[in-house]
Amino acid sequence: MKNFVKALMSLFFAISVTTSSWAVVMVSWGGAYTESQKLGYGDPAAKKLGIPIDWVDYSGGLSEIKAQIAAGAITWDVIDVYAMDTIVGCDEGLFVEFDFDKDFPPAPDGTPASQDFFTTMPSKCAVGNILYSWTYAYHDEKIGSKKPKKIKDFFNTKKWPGKRGIYKSAMHNLEIALAADGVKPRKGGSKLYEILETDAGLDRAFNKIKELCEDPNGGCVFWSAGAKPPELLMQGEVVMATGWNGRFFNAEIGEGAPLKQVWDAQGLDYQYMSIVKGGPNQADAMKAVAEMTSTHGLAGSAKYIAYAPWRKSSLKVIEAGEPWYKDGKTNMMEQMPTHPNNTKNYFLVDPIFWADNSTEIGERWEAMKAGL
Amino acid sequence: MSSETQKILTTGGIPLEESLKKVEKRNKIKAFLLVSPLLFFLIIAYISPIVSLLFTSIDDRMVTNMLPKTFKAMKQWDGKDLPSEEVFEAFYQDYKILIEEKRHGKLSTQMNYEKNGFKSILKKLARKMKKFEEGNYKEQIMAVHKRWADVEYWRALKRRAPTYTYSKYLKGVDMYENEEGKIVEVPEERRIYKILWLRTLEIAFFVTLFCFLMAYPIAHLLATLPMKYSNLLMICVLLPFWTSLLVRTASWMILLQQQGIVNDVFVWTGLVADDSRPEMMYNKTGTYVAMTQILLPFMVLPLYSVMKTISPSLMRAGKSLGGTPFITFWKVYFPLTIPGIGAGCLLVFIIAVGYYITPELVGGASGTLISNQIAYQMKSTLDWSFASAMGLMLLTGVLVVYWVYNKLVGIDNIKLG
Numbered sequence: 001m002k003n004f005v006k007a008l009m010s011l012f013f014a015i016s017v018t019t020s021s022w023a024v025v026m027v028s029w030g031g032a033y034t035e036s037q038k039l040g041y042g043d044p045a046a047k048k049l050g051i052p053i054d055w056v057d058y059s060g061g062l063s064e065i066k067a068q069i070a071a072g073a074i075t076w077d078v079i080d081v082y083a084m085d086t087i088v089g090c091d092e093g094l095f096v097e098f099d100f101d102k103d104f105p106p107a108p109d110g111t112p113a114s115q116d117f118f119t120t121m122p123s124k125c126a127v128g129n130i131l132y133s134w135t136y137a138y139h140d141e142k143i144g145s146k147k148p149k150k151i152k153d154f155f156n157t158k159k160w161p162g163k164r165g166i167y168k169s170a171m172h173n174l175e176i177a178l179a180a181d182g183v184k185p186r187k188g189g190s191k192l193y194e195i196l197e198t199d200a201g202l203d204r205a206f207n208k209i210k211e212l213c214e215d216p217n218g219g220c221v222f223w224s225a226g227a228k229p230p231e232l233l234m235q236g237e238v239v240m241a242t243g244w245n246g247r248f249f250n251a252e253i254g255e256g257a258p259l260k261q262v263w264d265a266q267g268l269d270y271q272y273m274s275i276v277k278g279g280p281n282q283a284d285a286m287k288a289v290a291e292m293t294s295t296h297g298l299a300g301s302a303k304y305i306a307y308a309p310w311r312k313s314s315l316k317v318i319e320a321g322e323p324w325y326k327d328g329k330t331n332m333m334e335q336m337p338t339h340p341n342n343t344k345n346y347f348l349v350d351p352i353f354w355a356d357n358s359t360e361i362g363e364r365w366e367a368m369k370a371g372l
Numbered sequence: 373m374s375s376e377t378q379k380i381l382t383t384g385g386i387p388l389e390e391s392l393k394k395v396e397k398r399n400k401i402k403a404f405l406l407v408s409p410l411l412f413f414l415i416i417a418y419i420s421p422i423v424s425l426l427f428t429s430i431d432d433r434m435v436t437n438m439l440p441k442t443f444k445a446m447k448q449w450d451g452k453d454l455p456s457e458e459v460f461e462a463f464y465q466d467y468k469i470l471i472e473e474k475r476h477g478k479l480s481t482q483m484n485y486e487k488n489g490f491k492s493i494l495k496k497l498a499r500k501m502k503k504f505e506e507g508n509y510k511e512q513i514m515a516v517h518k519r520w521a522d523v524e525y526w527r528a529l530k531r532r533a534p535t536y537t538y539s540k541y542l543k544g545v546d547m548y549e550n551e552e553g554k555i556v557e558v559p560e561e562r563r564i565y566k567i568l569w570l571r572t573l574e575i576a577f578f579v580t581l582f583c584f585l586m587a588y589p590i591a592h593l594l595a596t597l598p599m600k601y602s603n604l605l606m607i608c609v610l611l612p613f614w615t616s617l618l619v620r621t622a623s624w625m626i627l628l629q630q631q632g633i634v635n636d637v638f639v640w641t642g643l644v645a646d647d648s649r650p651e652m653m654y655n656k657t658g659t660y661v662a663m664t665q666i667l668l669p670f671m672v673l674p675l676y677s678v679m680k681t682i683s684p685s686l687m688r689a690g691k692s693l694g695g696t697p698f699i700t701f702w703k704v705y706f707p708l709t710i711p712g713i714g715a716g717c718l719l720v721f722i723i724a725v726g727y728y729i730t731p732e733l734v735g736g737a738s739g740t741l742i743s744n745q746i747a748y749q750m751k752s753t754l755d756w757s758f759a760s761a762m763g764l765m766l767l768t769g770v771l772v773v774y775w776v777y778n779k780l781v782g783i784d785n786i787k788l789g
Contacts, residue, residue, distance in 0.1 A: 063752075
């Protein structure tokens with residue numbers, strides 16, 4: 001009996017050692033998003049390269065990986081991160097710096113990778129994955145006959161009384177507050193950040209949010225997980241909620257919920273992949289990331305969720321393959337945050353501004369929330 | 373007499389006392405050797421990580437060592453106007469070395485904790501510095517970004533000069549040391565930690581109180597009912613205790629939210645109108661309700677174990693001596709349960725003060741505690757030294773409560789079962 005237990009334990013140990021030593025561990029945000037990544041480019045890449053990829057969920061932030069590195073027991077290889085976190089992680093030396101054109105394959109027509117991506121990367125440790133958007137949505141049946149169309153309507157509690165669901169941190173909220181207060185974002189949204197850099201501008205944005213949250217006809221519910229906004233809307237906890245366009249799309253098209261998105265003053269934001277320095281499987285991780293962010297890899301994930309691929313060449317693949325969505329009848333291009341219909345008024349979330357100011361603004365934001 | 377006892381010898385000719393001491397000493401060493409692996413394990417795996425993490429809250433050697441020349445040059449500077457060319461040159465030289473060693477990223481993170489806006493100007497400087505000409509560094513650095521000409525940023529730099537600092541502790545109570553060395557409060561709109569400390573104490577206190585008020589009758593019933601009923605009741609107490617914390621928290625969310633079951637019942641019975649459903653979730657109320665329910669067993673069990681040992685004949689004796697039911701309860705029963713009350717209250721209060729997951733999920737904006745802020749510093753800003761400073765403050769607070777309790781009631785009086 002004892003021998004049997006011993007044999008069993010050594011077997012488990014052997015299995016755990018071997019599987020962990022050759023599967024690439026990819027850490028992402030879970031839910032519909034991880035599903036799209038896994039089906040869209042994870043599984044195909046794993047099949048092609050013969051490298052298994054394990055998917056692990058996390059809720060953002062770099063504390064886990066920092067702790068793993070500090071303890072010398074790194075178990076993550078690739079992390080799906082915000083722009084700001086690639087900057088901080090690169091500065092802290094947590095991530096591998098890329099040699100961009102050498103590490104990533106060119107587009108099918110030969111355009112080098114650095115030209116094929118929409119913009120330059122915020123740090124040397126980042127490779128673009130998807131473009132997503134902060135929009136707001138409402139419940140089509142509960143909202144009444146008049147439908148909100150502009151960002152101003154999100155703050156209009158006279159016409160649409162009821163609570164609003166907003167993100168738990170200041171990010172994105174201050175931008176839409178200014179946009180709703182009449183600031184034209186200008187192309188790319190640089191005007192918003194210029195104003196937020198000044199004290200008066202910051203006050204203006206904070207007051208607008210505070211007004212909404214303290215309004216007896218309004219009020220704020222703060223969400224943190226991406227799955228929450230559609231849920232809050234469906235339960236009727238809020239009349240409108242900001243959220244990520246892919247999640248709204250998933251609820252609306254994927255699950256047939258009566259939600260409608262408003263694209264006015266949408267905040268375009270990027271999602272990146274970074275490779276952990278000294279991860280258990282760094283070489284394979286590099287291969288897997290290069291394959292997943294290739295033209296066909298990125299186009300693949302758009303089959304499952306309405307986030308835009310970062311490569312221009314991937315958009316061509318989608319356009320040629322419409323209807324691209326997995327149900328075989330929905331055209332994906334018009335659901336993309338980058339579609340011309342949706343970009344009439346938009347801003348780009350500025351990672352440098354937030355990397356700079358997030359602590360002080362964060363403290364002020366928390367102080368405001370505490371005083372509500 | 374005493375000289376005679378000294379003469380008692382063992383067979384080996386050694387005085388008995390000495391021989392006994394020797395054996396005892398050997399036994400002590402043996403005992404110590406037996407526990408030493410565990411002790412060693414505890415020190416390595418438990419105590420040393422905690423101590424080293426707490427140590428980071430005062431340790432600022434990293435920044436001090438990064439800019440040695442700058443801090444030396446800054447000694448002469450009074451912090452009133454912009455520093456002299458000498459300081460700028462020293463900073464340029466220090467920073468150049470950091471860029472070569474690829475350590476400048478870490479400096480930018482650290483300085484951004486001290487003063488927001490540092491990150492981008494340090495990065496910009498790193499890019500522009502490659503083209504710098506020799507001499508007149510003050511002008512060249514100031515031309516990179518207007519913030520370099522702002523004296524506030526240089527003051528922030530000077531604040532990071534000492535090797536060890538207590539600034540994180542000041543920050544934990546919304547204060548900082550200004551350029552004149554005075555400790556002052558931060559601007560009003562950024563004061564957050566004091567509010568959170570007070571709220572944490574308030575919520576922990578009331579949760580303890582509610583738990584006590586509810587647990588006392590339950591524990592009394594448990595201890596006095598006949599076995600077949602009390603067993604059933606015991607299961608009712610223990611079943612939620614064995615259920616996952618997250619499940620219990622999520623159940624409260626389903627019950628109490630505005631479109632939740634409790635509100636539905638209210639509307640259905642006509643207690644409230646459909647459009648004025650009370651808010652019982654994502655605020656302080658939610659935190660109170662969920663935490664009280666979750667921590668209730670921690671109060672019931674110690675109370676029960678103490679009440680079980682109180683003989684019913686004591687109450688009967690009290691009554692036969694002429695006491696009313698209330699007097700006998702107050703004079704006889706209640707004092708005997710104090711050890712259980714002490715244990716339960718201390719247990720619940722200490723757990724409540726550091727509670728994290730339930731307030732995070734149900735607290736919304738007005739029901740989150742200091743532990744949520746610590747988690748935020750750990751996770752989002754990565755300012756671990758600040759997080760550990762607040763952690764130590766929380767730990768000290770708990771120890772103070774423990775000390776006060778010991779003074780008032782005596783820790784020997786605690787009875788967990």
